[in-house]
Amino acid sequence: MPRKRLSEFRAKTIVHHALTMPYMGWSIDAEDDIDRQLQTVQSDAERFVVKVDQGIKGRFKKGLVLLNVAPQGLGDAVRRLADKGYRWCLVEPMAAHAQAEERYLAISHTRDGLFLTANRNGGIDVEGNAHTMTSTRLGETTDWASIVAQTGFNEHSLRQLMQVYNDNHCTLLEINPYYMHWKGPRLLDLAMEVDDTAEQLVAGWSEDDFRSTTVKALTAEERAVMQLAAKSPASFTLEVMNPDGAVFLLLSGGGASIVVADEVYNRGYGAVLANYGEYSGNPNQQETYLYARAVLSLLLRSTAPQKVLFIGGAVANFTDISSTFGGIIQALNEVAGELRRQAVKVYVRRGGPRQEAGLAMIGKVLDEHGLLGAVHDPSTPLTTAVDEALQKVTL
Amino acid sequence: MIHELRSQSAKIICLGVHPGIIQSVLDYDYLCGREAPSIVAIIAHGRKQERFFWGEREVALPVHASLSEIDESTRHAITAILNVLSARRVLESSLEALTLLPNLMLLDIFAEGVPEQHALQLARAAKSQKVIIVGPASVGVLLPGTMKLGAIGGTQAPQIEKAKISAAGDTAVISTSGGMVNEIIHTVTANGLGVSMAVALGGERFPTLTPAEAFLLAEADTKTRRIVYFGELGGADEYDIAQLIAQKKITKDVIAYIAGTVAELFETPPQFGHAGAMANTQQETASAKKEILRSVNVAVVDTFGELAALVVRIAKEHPFVPGLQARTIGARYRRPIASHVSGDVAGDVQLLGNDLLMTVESHSVASLTLSMLLGEPVHHKKLVDFTDYVLRLLVDHGPYVSGAVNTIVAARAGKDLVSSLAAGLLTIGPRFGGAINEAAACWLRGTTEQQLAPEFVESFTSKGGIIPGIGHKKYRIEQPDPRVMALLQFASNSNEDRYTKFALSVQAVTTAKKGNLILNVDGAIAAVLLDLLESELGYTKQQLESLVQAEFFNALFVISRSIGFTAHFIDQRRHDEGLFRLGANDVAYLG
Numbered sequence: 001m002p003r004k005r006l007s008e009f010r011a012k013t014i015v016h017h018a019l020t021m022p023y024m025g026w027s028i029d030a031e032d033d034i035d036r037q038l039q040t041v042q043s044d045a046e047r048f049v050v051k052v053d054q055g056i057k058g059r060f061k062k063g064l065v066l067l068n069v070a071p072q073g074l075g076d077a078v079r080r081l082a083d084k085g086y087r088w089c090l091v092e093p094m095a096a097h098a099q100a101e102e103r104y105l106a107i108s109h110t111r112d113g114l115f116l117t118a119n120r121n122g123g124i125d126v127e128g129n130a131h132t133m134t135s136t137r138l139g140e141t142t143d144w145a146s147i148v149a150q151t152g153f154n155e156h157s158l159r160q161l162m163q164v165y166n167d168n169h170c171t172l173l174e175i176n177p178y179y180m181h182w183k184g185p186r187l188l189d190l191a192m193e194v195d196d197t198a199e200q201l202v203a204g205w206s207e208d209d210f211r212s213t214t215v216k217a218l219t220a221e222e223r224a225v226m227q228l229a230a231k232s233p234a235s236f237t238l239e240v241m242n243p244d245g246a247v248f249l250l251l252s253g254g255g256a257s258i259v260v261a262d263e264v265y266n267r268g269y270g271a272v273l274a275n276y277g278e279y280s281g282n283p284n285q286q287e288t289y290l291y292a293r294a295v296l297s298l299l300l301r302s303t304a305p306q307k308v309l310f311i312g313g314a315v316a317n318f319t320d321i322s323s324t325f326g327g328i329i330q331a332l333n334e335v336a337g338e339l340r341r342q343a344v345k346v347y348v349r350r351g352g353p354r355q356e357a358g359l360a361m362i363g364k365v366l367d368e369h370g371l372l373g374a375v376h377d378p379s380t381p382l383t384t385a386v387d388e389a390l391q392k393v394t395l
Numbered sequence: 396m397i398h399e400l401r402s403q404s405a406k407i408i409c410l411g412v413h414p415g416i417i418q419s420v421l422d423y424d425y426l427c428g429r430e431a432p433s434i435v436a437i438i439a440h441g442r443k444q445e446r447f448f449w450g451e452r453e454v455a456l457p458v459h460a461s462l463s464e465i466d467e468s469t470r471h472a473i474t475a476i477l478n479v480l481s482a483r484r485v486l487e488s489s490l491e492a493l494t495l496l497p498n499l500m501l502l503d504i505f506a507e508g509v510p511e512q513h514a515l516q517l518a519r520a521a522k523s524q525k526v527i528i529v530g531p532a533s534v535g536v537l538l539p540g541t542m543k544l545g546a547i548g549g550t551q552a553p554q555i556e557k558a559k560i561s562a563a564g565d566t567a568v569i570s571t572s573g574g575m576v577n578e579i580i581h582t583v584t585a586n587g588l589g590v591s592m593a594v595a596l597g598g599e600r601f602p603t604l605t606p607a608e609a610f611l612l613a614e615a616d617t618k619t620r621r622i623v624y625f626g627e628l629g630g631a632d633e634y635d636i637a638q639l640i641a642q643k644k645i646t647k648d649v650i651a652y653i654a655g656t657v658a659e660l661f662e663t664p665p666q667f668g669h670a671g672a673m674a675n676t677q678q679e680t681a682s683a684k685k686e687i688l689r690s691v692n693v694a695v696v697d698t699f700g701e702l703a704a705l706v707v708r709i710a711k712e713h714p715f716v717p718g719l720q721a722r723t724i725g726a727r728y729r730r731p732i733a734s735h736v737s738g739d740v741a742g743d744v745q746l747l748g749n750d751l752l753m754t755v756e757s758h759s760v761a762s763l764t765l766s767m768l769l770g771e772p773v774h775h776k777k778l779v780d781f782t783d784y785v786l787r788l789l790v791d792h793g794p795y796v797s798g799a800v801n802t803i804v805a806a807r808a809g810k811d812l813v814s815s816l817a818a819g820l821l822t823i824g825p826r827f828g829g830a831i832n833e834a835a836a837c838w839l840r841g842t843t844e845q846q847l848a849p850e851f852v853e854s855f856t857s858k859g860g861i862i863p864g865i866g867h868k869k870y871r872i873e874q875p876d877p878r879v880m881a882l883l884q885f886a887s888n889s890n891e892d893r894y895t896k897f898a899l900s901v902q903a904v905t906t907a908k909k910g911n912l913i914l915n916v917d918g919a920i921a922a923v924l925l926d927l928l929e930s931e932l933g934y935t936k937q938q939l940e941s942l943v944q945a946e947f948f949n950a951l952f953v954i955s956r957s958i959g960f961t962a963h964f965i966d967q968r969r970h971d972e973g974l975f976r977l978g979a980n981d982v983a984y985l986g
Binding site: 111264276353 | 415416419482483507508509510511512515518534535545546547548549550551554570571572573574575576577578580581582585598599600601605625627628652654655656657659660661667669672673681697698699700702703
C-alpha cells in the first residue's frame with residue numbers, strides 16, 4: 001500500500017544528512033536485548049528523551065514520550081513504553097529550549113506541486129494555531145526571503161529539504177516542533193511519509209524502515225496473508241476487526257470489498273463485522289487456497305453464536321472465477337466438518353471469466369457439506385446478496 | 396475527444412504482452428464485426444510474432460523490440476496505446492509513446508504500484524500533449540462498438556458475447572475501481588440501458604485522468620446522456636465534480652455510489668484495497684462526499700439494488716436496443732506449429748497462398764526458391780535473375796574446399812547420399828561458406844549507421860582484423876575476381892546502390908593496406924542482394940535485419956552448394972576408389 005511512515009530515526013538521519021548536521025539518536029528494538037543496545041548510546045548528555053518510534057500521531061498527549069531520562073534510567077524507560085505494547089523506541093539527548101520557541105514546518109504535495117506549510121507557533125497544540133498557519137507553493141516563483149523570515153531556515157536548507165522530499169519520494173515531511181539554535185535548527189520531532197512503490201528508486205530508505213502504528217499483535221492469519229502478499233504478483237489483504245465477530249468476508253477486488261463492508265456497516269452490522277480484506281489481480285489456485293484458509297481459521301475461532309461467511313465480489317474483468325474458487329473450495333473441504341458443527345452458512349455472489357463453472361462448483365460443494373446459504377450470479381446485485389447473508393445473523 | 400476516437404477505426408499498439416487481455420480485445424473486435432484486429436503490433440522482447448485467435452482462426456500479431464522500430468506510416472495511424480508493462484517501466488515507455496506517435500489520443504496504464512511522482516509527471520505530459528492518459532492501475536477504457544482498450548468488459552469470449560457492449564448506448568460509466576466498473580457495466584446493460592463509454596480511472600492517489608476530467612469527456616460526448624459514477628473515500632475529487640455541476644459545466648444526469656462508509660468503524664482506518672482509498676480529513680470521508688454530491692442533485696445510491704432499480708426505471712423511458720452480435724466464436728484449437736509458407740486448405744496443399752501446382756507453374760526454380768525463402772511470391776525480374784545467377788555461381792568451387800572434401804571422404808567410406816551430403820553441409824560455418832550472412836550484417840550496419848569506411852575498418856582492427864566479405868587468397872585489386880565483376884553487373888538500383896557503394900568504399904580502404912583485401916564473392920552477393928531487396932521489394936531496415944537473423948543470405952549458398960556436394964558424391968560412387976586414408980607422410984607428428 002503506497003503511503004507509509006518511516007521510523008523517526010531513519011527520517012531524521014536522512015534530513016540531518018541533507019542539512020549537513022550531525023544526528024545523535026539511537027533506535028531501540030524492545031524485542032531484542034534492550035541493555036545491550038543501550039550500550040551503543042555514547043553521549044555526554046545528562047538527560048535524554050525516550051519516545052515510541054512507530055509513526056504515531058500525538059505521542060506526547062498519549063504519554064508515549066518520556067522526558068528528562070537519566071542515562072541509567074534509559075532501560076527502564078524503554079521497558080515502560082514496551083509494556084504499553086510498542087516495539088520501537090528512539091533515544092535522543094534532551095535539547096533544552098523554551099516551549100515558546102517551538103515552530104512548525106511541513107512539506108507536502110498535491111497535483112499542483114509542492115507546498116510548504118509553516119507556523120511560528122508549533123508544538124503539540126499546533127492544530128489550535130490553524131489561523132497562523134501559512135502555506136506556500138514551492139516552485140520557480142517562490143518568495144524564498146519571506147519563507148526564510150518565517151521559518152528561520154536559510155534558503156539553502158529549505159532547498160535541501162525540497163530535494164530530500166523529491167529524492168525520497170516523500171508524501172509528507174513534517175517537523176513539529178523545531179527551534180532555532182545559534183548553530184542552526186534543532187529538529188525535535190520529525191515525521192516522514194513516503195510512497196512505498198518507489199522503494200527501488202531511492203537510496204535513503206528501504207522497506208525495513210516502515211513502522212506500523214498498530215499496537216495490537218497481528219494474528220497468525222494476518223501474518224500469513226502478509227507473507228502471501230509479499231511473495232505474489234497478485235494482492236492480498238486481511239485485517240481482523242472483531243475476532244469474535246459473526247460476519248466473515250472472503251472478498252475479491254479493491255472496490256467491491258469496500259462496497260460489501262459498507263453494506264454490512266450501513267445495515268447496522270458493523271459491530272459484528274469480523275474482518276476486512278480482499279484478494280485481486282488473478283491469484284492462482286494455490287494462493288487463493290492459502291488466503292481462504294486464513295479467513296476460515298479466523299472464522300472457526302470466533303465465539304459468535306451464529307456465523308456467516310460471505311464469499312464474492314463484483315463481475316471480474318480478468319480474475320478466473322473457476323480457478324480462484326477452486327482454491328477456496330479446497331480450503332472449505334478441509335474444515336467442512338467443523339464448519340457444519342458450528343452451523344456456519346456460506347453465501348456466494350460473484351461474476352467474471354468462467355463464472356458458470358465456478359459458481360456451479362462451489363454451490364455443489366457447499367450443498368454437499370450442508371453449508372449452503374445461497375449462491376448468486378451477477379443477476380443479483382452485490383449488496384442485495386450481502387443483505388441476504390446478514391438476515392442469518394441476529395444482532 | 397471521445398467523438399474523434401469513435402469516428403475512426405481504432406489502431407492500437409500494446410506495450411508489453413498480456414496474452415489474456417490482448418486476446419479479449421481481439422475477441423471483442425471480432426464479435427463487433429471488425430475486419431481486422433484493432434491491435435496492430437506488440438512491443439516486447441524475445442519474439443517476432445505472437446499468435447492469437449481471430450474468431451476460431453489463428454492470426455499472428457507482429458512483435459517489435461521497441462516503438463521506434465515500427466515504420467512511420469504505421470506509427471502515424473496509431474490512435475491508442477494499451478500499456479501493460481510493469482510499474483517500473485510505465486513512465487519511460489508511456490513518455491516514449493507520446494513522442495513517437497503523433498496521432499495518439501488515448502493511453503491506458505494497467506500496472507499497479509506506479510510511483511506517485513511518475514503518475515504526476517504523466518499527468519503533466521497528458522495535458523501538454525493533449526492525450527488522454529488513464530490509470531495507473533486501470534483495467535481499461537471501453538467505447539462500445541469502437542474499441543475495448545484493456546481487460547474492461549471481461550477477458551473470456553462468452554462473457555464478452557453476453558455483455559451487450561458491442562454497440563453504444565447512452566450511459567457513461569466512470570469508476571475508480573476496476574472490478575466495480577465491470578459490475579456497473581453489467582448492472583446497466585442487464586437492466587435495460589446501454590453503455591456509451593466506460594472508464595476505469597484506477598484507484599491510485601493521483602489518477603492521471605481525474606474523475607472531474609472524465610466527467611467533462613462524458614459531458615462533451617454526444618452519445619452520453621447520463622453518467623454513473625463509482626467513487627471511494629479519500630481525495631477531494633467529488634468536490635471538483637460537485638463544483639462542475641454547480642457551475643453547469645456538467646449538465647447531464649449523474650448517479651453515484653461512494654464507497655467507504657465502513658471506515659467510520661475504525662479509529663485509524665486501514666488502507667483499503669486501493670491506494671487512494673484513505674480519508675485523511677473529515678471532508679474525504681465517504682459520507683461527506685455523498686453529502687456534497689447530493690447537494691448538487693446527484694442521485695446518490697446507497698446500495699446496488701437501488702442502482703439496478705433506478706436503471707430499470709430510466710430504461711423504461713430510454714430503452715436500449717443492443718442489436719445483434721455481428722458474429723459468434725466457436726471452438727478453438729491452438730496449433731503447435733504455424734507456417735507462412737505452406738499448409739493444407741480443404742485437403743489440398745497450398746504454397747504461398749495458392750494451390751501448389753498453380754504456384755509451381757508460375758515460378759522458375761530461382762523465383763520459387765526466393766519466394767519461399769522470403770515467405771511471399773516474388774516475380775521481380777532483376778531480383779529473380781540475380782538469384783538465378785547466384786544459385787548457379789555458388790554451385791561448386793572445386794573438390795578442394797573443405798565441404799566438398801568431407802562429402803568425398805564420407806562417400807568413399809561407403810556412406811549413403813544423405814549422410815555424405817550432410818557431412819558436407821555440416822562443414823558450412825564461420826570459415827567456410829558462412830560469410831554471406833555476416834557480410835550482409837556488416838554492410839547493413841555500416842550503411843544504416845552512416846559509418847565512414849575508415850572507422851568501419853578500424854572497428855575490425857581491434858577485433859582481429861577479419862572483415863566478412865573482404866579478402867581473397869588469389870585475386871588482388873590489380874587482378875579482380877571475375878565472379879565479383881559479374882555480380883556487380885546487377886548494381887544500379889533505385890536505392891543508389893548504397894550497400895554496394897559502402898562495400899566498395901570499405902574495399903578502397905582495405906586494398907590500400909593490402910592488395911588482396913578485395914571485395915570477395917560473399918561480400919558482393921550480400922551487398923547487391925541488400926540493394927535489390929531494398930529497391931525492388933521496398934524492404935525496411937528492420938525487415939533486412941530480420942532476414943540476417945534468419946540466416947537468409949547463407950541459405951542461397953547452402954541450397955546451391957548442395958547440388959555441388961551431391962554431384963561430388965555421385966561422382967565418387969560412380970568411380971569407386973575405396974576408403975580414403977591419409978598416408979604417414981601427410982601428417983606432421985609433433986609429439
